[in-house]
Amino acid sequence: MSADTHKKPKKFVQDRDAVAWKGRYERYDIVKEFLIALVVVAILVTGLAVVFGSPDDKPVTVRSWSTANPVDFAQTAITELDGTSGTAGYGPPYNENGTAQSIGFITPEHWLGVHHPIDTANDFVLAPLSTLPNDPEVQAAVAEYRAASSTQQAAWTAAYEKAVANATFTDGKLTVPAGDYGPVGTIVTALTSMARSGALDGALLASRQFYGTDYTKPLLFIADGQYLASLATKDHLAGDQWGMMNETGQWPGQAWLWLYTLWYQVPPANNSTNGDFQVFAIMIGLTILLALVPFIPGLRSIPRWTRVYRLIWRNHYRDVEGPGGGGTSGSPPQVEGSAPEPEPVSA
Amino acid sequence: MTIADPKAPRPDQADLDKAADRPEDADQWTAKIRTAAVEALPPQRMLPDRQPAYVASWIYVFGVVTISALCVVIATGFVLAIFGPNWWHVSSTGLFVNSLHLWSVEIFMFAMVVHLWGKFFMAAWRGKRKATWISGVVVFLVSVGAAFTGYLSQQNFDSQWISTQAKDGINSTGAGAIFNVTNFGQMIMWHIVLLPLCVVALVGLHVLMVRLRGVVTPFAAKNETPGVEPGAAASEVQA
Numbered sequence: 001m002s003a004d005t006h007k008k009p010k011k012f013v014q015d016r017d018a019v020a021w022k023g024r025y026e027r028y029d030i031v032k033e034f035l036i037a038l039v040v041v042a043i044l045v046t047g048l049a050v051v052f053g054s055p056d057d058k059p060v061t062v063r064s065w066s067t068a069n070p071v072d073f074a075q076t077a078i079t080e081l082d083g084t085s086g087t088a089g090y091g092p093p094y095n096e097n098g099t100a101q102s103i104g105f106i107t108p109e110h111w112l113g114v115h116h117p118i119d120t121a122n123d124f125v126l127a128p129l130s131t132l133p134n135d136p137e138v139q140a141a142v143a144e145y146r147a148a149s150s151t152q153q154a155a156w157t158a159a160y161e162k163a164v165a166n167a168t169f170t171d172g173k174l175t176v177p178a179g180d181y182g183p184v185g186t187i188v189t190a191l192t193s194m195a196r197s198g199a200l201d202g203a204l205l206a207s208r209q210f211y212g213t214d215y216t217k218p219l220l221f222i223a224d225g226q227y228l229a230s231l232a233t234k235d236h237l238a239g240d241q242w243g244m245m246n247e248t249g250q251w252p253g254q255a256w257l258w259l260y261t262l263w264y265q266v267p268p269a270n271n272s273t274n275g276d277f278q279v280f281a282i283m284i285g286l287t288i289l290l291a292l293v294p295f296i297p298g299l300r301s302i303p304r305w306t307r308v309y310r311l312i313w314r315n316h317y318r319d320v321e322g323p324g325g326g327g328t329s330g331s332p333p334q335v336e337g338s339a340p341e342p343e344p345v346s347a
Numbered sequence: 348m349t350i351a352d353p354k355a356p357r358p359d360q361a362d363l364d365k366a367a368d369r370p371e372d373a374d375q376w377t378a379k380i381r382t383a384a385v386e387a388l389p390p391q392r393m394l395p396d397r398q399p400a401y402v403a404s405w406i407y408v409f410g411v412v413t414i415s416a417l418c419v420v421i422a423t424g425f426v427l428a429i430f431g432p433n434w435w436h437v438s439s440t441g442l443f444v445n446s447l448h449l450w451s452v453e454i455f456m457f458a459m460v461v462h463l464w465g466k467f468f469m470a471a472w473r474g475k476r477k478a479t480w481i482s483g484v485v486v487f488l489v490s491v492g493a494a495f496t497g498y499l500s501q502q503n504f505d506s507q508w509i510s511t512q513a514k515d516g517i518n519s520t521g522a523g524a525i526f527n528v529t530n531f532g533q534m535i536m537w538h539i540v541l542l543p544l545c546v547v548a549l550v551g552l553h554v555l556m557v558r559l560r561g562v563v564t565p566f567a568a569k570n571e572t573p574g575v576e577p578g579a580a581a582s583e584v585q586a
Contacts, residue, residue: 014566018474021399021564028398037408037415041454045419048453049446056436056445057504093523101519108521115524213532220529223511232508244512248505251449254498256456256491277519291484294472304566308468313565316401320568 015300023320055248057235062204062218065227066195070169073195074176076225077188078164080120082157085224088120094220095119101277109277116216124221125191128203138190141183148182156182164188239264259283393558401565406465409458410557416455417550421543423448428539432502452494463487471563479556486549493546496538499528510534 058064066073079085083097091098093115100110118124129142145153160181167176174189194200204218222228229238237243244261247253263282269275293299303309310317372378426444427435435441463483472480499510510528517523527533 014473015470016473018476019564019567019571021401024400025397026400026403028396028402030394030396030398034411034415037411038418041412041415041451042419045416045447045451045454048450049443052446052450054442054446054449055503055505056442056501059503059507092521093518093527109519109523112521112524116527213535214527214530216527216529219507219511222507228508228511231504237505237508239512244509252453254491254494255453256460256494274519276516280516280520287484287488291481293467294477294480300470300472303468303470306468309470309566312404312406312465312469313401315403316565317568319400321570 015297015304016294052251055251057248060222060228060231061198062195062201062222063198065222065225066192066200069225069227070174070192070196071164071167072226074167074169074174074188074192075161075164076221077125077191078157078161078184080124080221080224081126081184081187082154082161083121084161085120087118087124087220087224099273101274103274103277103281118217118220120221123217124204125187128194128200129187129190131199131203132190132194135190137186141186141190144183145187152182156180156184160184160188240270259286388555388558392561395558399562399564402562406461406469407562409462409465412458413455413462414550414554416451416458417546419451420448420455421547423451424539424543432500432535436502448497452497456490456494459487459490469563470566473563474560476556476560476563479553479560482549482553482556486546486553489542489545489549493538493542496534496542500531500535500538502531506531 062073076085080088083089087094089098091100092109092113095114095118100107102110126142126146129138132138145156148156159179160176163177163179163181167174169175174192176185176188191200194203201218204221205212205215232238232243233241235246235248237246237248242258242261242265244264245254245257260279260283263269263279264275269278269282272278289296289299423444427441427448430438430441435445466480466483495509495513499506499513514523514528517526517528526537
């Protein structure tokens with residue numbers, strides 16, 4: 001006699017165990033059903049594609065940005081040079097200049113550290129300008145800036161940042177109120193011209209190989225400006241517009257991200273410097289709960305309490321319970337061991 | 348000279364068929380795996396032509412619709428991959444194939460979500476089906492990732508905006524160190540190789556689990572005494 005036969009049967013738990021099925025089986029052509037579903041889905045997809053198509057708004061380039069809004073570009077460029085832009089003060093994984101997001105002592109962003117190092121002053125401004133060897137005035141300005149003390153650099157950039165707030169762009173020329181900003185004026189003006197020519201797009205590619213596929217640097221530079229965000233807001237894509245689940249125009253986006261996006265609209269995430277990590281923590285927690293529902297008493301009882309299953313299996317319950325709730329027109333399930341074996345599933 | 352009957356089993360094949368049952372091969376790994384696989388999922392269970400009478404609800408359609416839509420997603424993705432990532436931006440045919448890809452993804456995700464919530468309200472984890480439920484949740488999560496990397500790989504304004512916004516969430520978890528959403532090359536490899544492989548493998552596993560355990564039975568009716576499914580009793584209900 002095996003040890004198993006001595007085991008005491010566990011109590012039947014409705015939300016964990018299943019009722020024995022001793023009822024009838026019916027013909028069910030699973031392959032045919034799949035092929036019909038495939039054809040119907042293919043027709044539906046084709047119809048939707050013909051009627052609605054799909055969006056493909058042109059990407060923003062540094063060239064298109066600096067052409068459409070050169071003042072915004074110049075204002076952003078000076079923040080990259082003086083280290084006050086979003087990317088410059090971001091922190092990991094780009095640099096150590098910002099505070100990593102955290103919940104209590106948990107700071108994975110900090111723990112994993114810098115993996116895509118970006119020094120915005122050099123990578124976004126000075127190094128690209130150094131690729132223009134035929135412009136001695138620009139090269140002299142870059143050399144003068146690099147040779148200056150950090151205090152002097154800060155004084156120049158602070159003065160320029162204040163002045164460029166009132167900058168104008170007319171007749172292809174950036175005009176900034178006069179001030180004591182040393183070589184910075186020449187640097188930003190030259191970078192704006194380089195951007196408008198299209199040369200800066202290529203110079204910013206993270207990879208120096210011929211075949212580049214990493215657009216981290218130009219994307220971060222563009223995102224530091226106001227231009228990209230203004231286009232996104234017009235297309236209801238901003239964070240406070242449930243942007244992550246939207247698509248340009250009226251096309252459906254990633255609607256399945258609605259819950260993720262929801263947390264960005266409410267406290268604490270919508271007014272916290274740790275908001276992104278808080279949202280992810282909430283979603284990770286909820287996802288674990290969803291996966292482990294079968295193990296969690298109470299949570300796993302929700303289906304039985306809500307009784308939606310009565311709607312799903314209404315034909316079955318009608319058969320089993322009959323019109324008055326007590327009929328047995330079908331073959332009702334019975335306690336295992338007290339009923340004959342179910343009809344075998346035939347091939 | 349005699350002409351062999353083309354329908355007759357080849358002599359070498361006949362030997363192989365006999366070899367399948369040789370007692371001396373019982374300890375062979377290959378034979379063990381084959382025996383276990385056939386015992387767990389005999390052809391009748393793998394491709395059943397009968398289902399319990401309660402499997403008569405529209406909710407069951409959404410599982411097969413999900414798989415059907417996945418087939419269309421993969422087929423259209425194949426075409427897009429054949430011509431490369433720039434094709435659909437410059438060709439009206441390519442744009443149409445991209446539209447097919449987009450809408451099949453929308454239907455795939457919609458059907459999967461309805462399927463998931465349908466299974467939730469059926470408490471489909473009952474009777475040794477917990478792993479099936481968890482595998483379904485994992486399929487959903489990986490599919491969200493596959494769709495997300497697709498949006499990042501579009502090379503248009505939408506992908507620019509999504510990547511520059513999503514980076515903050517990804518980076519906050521530390522994942523940004525190895526999963527750089529602004530790196531187009533990395534994202535498209537995840538989208539067309541790694542995640543589709545995971546989705547297809549997990550969906551296959553999920554379907555095998557469903558076939559292994561069968562479709563969960565309804566909660567006991569008012570006039571029924573709750574019992575335990577045959578086959579579920581040994582490990583699920585016994586202590």
